[in-house]
Amino acid sequence: MAKSPLDLVLNIADLRAQARSRLPKGVFEFIERGSEDDVAVHNNRASFDAYRLRPTVLQDVSQRTLATQILGKASAMPLVMAPTGAAGIVWHDGEIAMAKAAAAANIPFTLSTASLTSIERIAAEAPGRLWFQLYMWPDRSMSHELVRRVQKAGFETLMVTVDTTVAPNRECNVRNGFMLPFRPNRRNFVDIAMHPRWLTSVIGRYLATTGMPRFENYPEALQQSLTAAPKGRSALPKTDSLTWEDLRMLRKIWHGPLIVKGILHPEDARAAVQNGADGIIVSNHGGRNLDYSIPPLFALPEIIDLVGARTQVLMDGGIMRGSDAIKALALGANAVLVGRAPLWGVAAAGQAGVQRALAILGEEMLRVLGQLGRSTVSELGPDALWTASQIKPLNTSKVPSLRAVS
Numbered sequence: 567m568a569k570s571p572l573d574l575v576l577n578i579a580d581l582r583a584q585a586r587s588r589l590p591k592g593v594f595e596f597i598e599r600g601s602e603d604d605v606a607v608h609n610n611r612a613s614f615d616a617y618r619l620r621p622t623v624l625q626d627v628s629q630r631t632l633a634t635q636i637l638g639k640a641s642a643m644p645l646v647m648a649p650t651g652a653a654g655i656v657w658h659d660g661e662i663a664m665a666k667a668a669a670a671a672n673i674p675f676t677l678s679t680a681s682l683t684s685i686e687r688i689a690a691e692a693p694g695r696l697w698f699q700l701y702m703w704p705d706r707s708m709s710h711e712l713v714r715r716v717q718k719a720g721f722e723t724l725m726v727t728v729d730t731t732v733a734p735n736r737e738c739n740v741r742n743g744f745m746l747p748f749r750p751n752r753r754n755f756v757d758i759a760m761h762p763r764w765l766t767s768v769i770g771r772y773l774a775t776t777g778m779p780r781f782e783n784y785p786e787a788l789q790q791s792l793t794a795a796p797k798g799r800s801a802l803p804k805t806d807s808l809t810w811e812d813l814r815m816l817r818k819i820w821h822g823p824l825i826v827k828g829i830l831h832p833e834d835a836r837a838a839v840q841n842g843a844d845g846i847i848v849s850n851h852g853g854r855n856l857d858y859s860i861p862p863l864f865a866l867p868e869i870i871d872l873v874g875a876r877t878q879v880l881m882d883g884g885i886m887r888g889s890d891a892i893k894a895l896a897l898g899a900n901a902v903l904v905g906r907a908p909l910w911g912v913a914a915a916g917q918a919g920v921q922r923a924l925a926i927l928g929e930e931m932l933r934v935l936g937q938l939g940r941s942t943v944s945e946l947g948p949d950a951l952w953t954a955s956q957i958k959p960l961n962t963s964k965v966p967s968l969r970a971v972s
């Protein structure tokens with residue numbers, strides 16, 4: 567029997583490798599890379615190396631489970647699918663595939679404002695725990711209208727992203743010719759021509775059915791396809807005049823749990839709670855916005871100290887292994903989000919690929935939990951971690967001097 571490429575996949579890096587061979591370089595790098603010199607992307611990954619795991623032994627872990635509560639509701643594991651407006655360009659109807667895989671794994675899925683699938687389609691075709699990520703337009707009424715649409719469709723949680731008020735400097739997209747609106751040039755034409763499988767199975771299928779994908783959740787007046795010129799200056803959902811007043815306004819409009827994504831400063835965490843947030847996400851947008859921003863894993867402990875007892879603290883950035891997630895949980899996060907990991911899965915093999923990504927992360931987390939001598943994630947704490955700062959200085963006074971020995 568023919569083997570599926572997924573049979574060869576042991577970890578998220580394997581899914582990434584398969585995604586890389588399927589996707590044009592411009593699309594792959596749009597997902598993989600960050601802004602300017604990619605320092606924040608690399609530091610996010612490196613931050614996990616700073617912590618070593620300290621197991622305890624001879625604990626009965628035969629009944630171990632990842633089951634937990636996220637924002638007061640049961641979840642199979644402390645994992646949430648982060649909003650990424652890219653699944654629809656790596657796989658035909660990729661956002662539906664992501665949402666279905668999240669529902670099958672019994673974890674929340676977050677739909678991005680910048681997604682290519684409508685809120686209503688996701689709610690109809692992939693009912694599960696649905697969260698919506700909101701970007702704000704300068705004309706606030708457009709965003710408030712969208713929030714009402716999300717509410718009407720029955721989404722559970724609203725996540726407002728606050729770290730993208732100024733457009734990031736993603737030079738690699740400019741270099742690769744993968745910007746919006748998409749304009750063919752020699753470079754991206756050659757890149758796409760070398761990936762005919764992607765061209766026919768993703769873009770070709772859209773063109774043969776619903777047409778060039780559009781930002782389905784933008785207000786009708788602003789909806790544009792990936793190749794169309796923007797319909798005016800306010801087409802992009804970004805505003806540099808966002809303030810805490812905007813959060814207070816959203817609190818009035820939105821009736822379910824409200825969480826703020828993109829916090830790195832403890833005082834901002836405190837302000838988010840004071841202004842009505844039910845939770846925060848410690849995040850630097852996967853290193854895609856502000857280069858040199860602090861790795862969220864390093865920002866986490868101070869934030870937990872300040873608001874951890876009062877609110878749900880989630881975290882994302884750089885998670886590629888179950889052990890990464892376990893480290894964040896041990897530092898006090900209630901759950902973690904993953905962005906690129908499921909995107910590599912969907913790019914490699916659609917819904918089955920995302921399911922594989924989530925299964926891998928779950929299996930890895932459960933294994934590490936057991937190896938640490940813990941049965942539930944609530945038993946994790948900082949004592950499960952060790953950092954180089956804990957190396958005891960040498961006590962040189964106890965070392966006999968050479969003279970004394972001789």
Ligand SMILES: Cc1cc2nc3c(=O)[nH]c(=O)nc-3n(C[C@H](O)[C@H](O)[C@H](O)COP(=O)(O)O)c2cc1C
Pocket residue numbers: 596597598610648649650651652678679680699727827849850851852853854882883884885903904905906907
């Ligand atoms: C291709 C891509 C698109 C993204 N789009 C959004 C978005 O529309 N809204 C948002 O709040 N975050 C967005 N993010 C950031 C993710 O939600 C998340 O914070 C980040 O990917 C976590 O880091 P990780 O990819 O290392 O797991 C995006 C990330 C990627 C990789």
